[in-house]
Amino acid sequence: MRLAIAQVAPVFGNIDANLSEMINIMERNKDKADLLVFPELSLTGYDLKERLYDVAITTESKEIKEVCKASEELGMNVVFGFVEQGKGDQIYKSAVMIKDGKVTSVQRKIYPTNYGIFEEGKYFSKGKRVHVQHLESFTSCMLICNDLWQPSLPHIAAHYHTSLLIGLINSPDGGLGSKYSSSEGWETVGKFYAGMYGCYVALVNRVGKENEISFYGNSKVIDPYGQIIAQCPYGELSVQICEIDTRLVREIKTLLPVIRDEDVHVTMNHYQEIANQQFR
Numbered sequence: 202m203r204l205a206i207a208q209v210a211p212v213f214g215n216i217d218a219n220l221s222e223m224i225n226i227m228e229r230n231k232d233k234a235d236l237l238v239f240p241e242l243s244l245t246g247y248d249l250k251e252r253l254y255d256v257a258i259t260t261e262s263k264e265i266k267e268v269c270k271a272s273e274e275l276g277m278n279v280v281f282g283f284v285e286q287g288k289g290d291q292i293y294k295s296a297v298m299i300k301d302g303k304v305t306s307v308q309r310k311i312y313p314t315n316y317g318i319f320e321e322g323k324y325f326s327k328g329k330r331v332h333v334q335h336l337e338s339f340t341s342c343m344l345i346c347n348d349l350w351q352p353s354l355p356h357i358a359a360h361y362h363t364s365l366l367i368g369l370i371n372s373p374d375g376g377l378g379s380k381y382s383s384s385e386g387w388e389t390v391g392k393f394y395a396g397m398y399g400c401y402v403a404l405v406n407r408v409g410k411e412n413e414i415s416f417y418g419n420s421k422v423i424d425p426y427g428q429i430i431a432q433c434p435y436g437e438l439s440v441q442i443c444e445i446d447t448r449l450v451r452e453i454k455t456l457l458p459v460i461r462d463e464d465v466h467v468t469m470n471h472y473q474e475i476a477n478q479q480f481r
Contacts, residue, residue, distance in 0.1 A: 203235045234442050247416075
């Protein structure tokens, strides 16, 4: 399967401009990629705060339908991030997969980032589960930024036989202060999950400056051996395309059968014990 990662610079709060750019990128890469992945909140920009309700949409909104139409006409599947209007005026940070012109999966961010310079917990409701989606010979899973820093979620995805883990990211320079390199941290996390679980990992970050926040990009695709096979330049607009193959997934999972050998009952028993301790 041909996988493309699009390192874009969304226009703050301007859905129409961002939608137009996303569709333009789809059109420019017609016949080059089977799946095109955009970053977290690629439809809206990041630092929205009280403006969330102005840009929140549902999967039935015209903007999503326009991408569905482009997907069908161009023969290209696409993943991107948006602000989702839920029931009861709940707002979620979500990712959507459009496959063959139809919405087939929506993943809500389970752990909105609420440390460093980030204040997502003030504005976003939490998702409740991890979803997987079959795509050609792959089983894919979308996780949004901080959810990849919660090891239980990629572990759950691995038990659902995920062979393509898609991380939609908005990671800026200095998000955790000057002593911690987020760029290096993401590469470490991506290589760990790829090698540990025997899957491809696509980490797709944005670029550009927004409300004094500078995003660095450095998006990449990592193969099941932990090798980077595609990478966008640091701080620049870019689309990179690579081939991914489930035969490599089968090969590494035979060599290192981590998920096959885990006794989940041991894990569950310990988790239940830890949960019970919280009430003592």
